[in-house]
Amino acid sequence: MAQSITLSELTYEIAGAIEDRMGGHSYWITAEVCDVKKYASTRRCYLKFIERENNNTVAEMRGVFWSNSYSQIENFENKTNQVFADGIKITCNVVVRFHPKYGLNVDVFQIDVAFTLGTRELERQQTLERLVALNPEIIRFGDGRYRTFNNTMPLPSVIQKIALVTAPNSDGQRDFKQELEKNKYGYAFSVTEFLTQIQGDNAHKLISEQLILVAQQQEKFDAVAIVRGGGSQTDFRPFEDYDLARLVAGFPIPIFTGVGHDRNTNIVDLMAREQKTPTKVAALIIDHNFEFENKIITLKDYFFERIARLLTSAKDDLQSIKRLVKMASPDAVLKKGFAMITINGKIITDPAAINENAEIQTRLRNEIITSTVTKKTKNEQGPEL
């Protein structure tokens, strides 16, 4: 009969071997996480670390954040604006543990946030370069900004019919609609909602699907708003996706984004017209419409002013003509004490027509004096009086 030991004796042996070889050492490892289960109330997080090569898992091990290191997860989410969730790759400091009942796992003490930020920045640069290189007809980079078909297309003078792409019952949805409804100018808006998951692994595909639905009825909309509530627990990844960014860049209706990142602008933002929050997107649309109304008001004022000026100047012109005509009328001349000479009712302007002994009429304003010319001499003083 073979010699045997109990299972616990075996696990004790393993624990001893591991303790001898690895006890007291901590290791920095880089791996992808999956099966992440966070328990915020007890401040624990269970997960699996995996390493893949050509889509095959080549290493896998369970890991735990205990309550003394749970704050590392919160710190990671705050600093990276990224939810600590399945699929992300992290570098972290771990200690190997072996428990007789639960087996082998690593306890995580610290996450290297700089590694994640660096990796993300690298990926982001690669995605942006690929967008520009492969889509020169809709995306160009120059003077420090990305000019896309979408973010350079002119906005309609008035934005009233809006396709709202957002998560159901979300803060973003509520903030956006409230801001529009309470606008102080009393503008009416028609908002059609395209509700979708806006965070998580599949979000970029779901958002794209909704955008395609919008594009299929593009004549119904003046603009699209993609919004999401803020807060620190935001997941930027869907908005860094190449396909979604490309769809937005070439989208036939102007897109505004307000996805709640205070610290960084994501790639989809760069392809569209970016505002930081849903409220700011709504405020911008209201301001845009007010700008149009303002132009109309100015034009109206100018129009009325111009009419008033035209009428006044026409009246003034007519008034001065009236004066000129009045001054030139024979009646006005007679009123001033001048006289007209007539012979047989015909006005005499040429003195040669008056002979000595002729009977002439001197017409004053109210009287006609009939007299006979006895003498005619030259007026040596001339017409000057």
Add this chain to the structure above:
Amino acid sequence: MNKALNYNDAFAALEKLVAEIEDDDIQLDELAGKVVQANELIKYCDEKLRGIEADIKEKIKE
């Protein structure tokens, strides 16, 4: 007075008459006739102008 005459034409005719009236060589008997004509045109322009003004005011109210 030609009823189809518009304000600008009437005013232009008036300006022409005034230039003629102001001409030193004008015959006095012509002058009286021109003054009568000018006064008719002034009356026409005046009425037309007030009509236009009232019309615009009415349109603005709409």
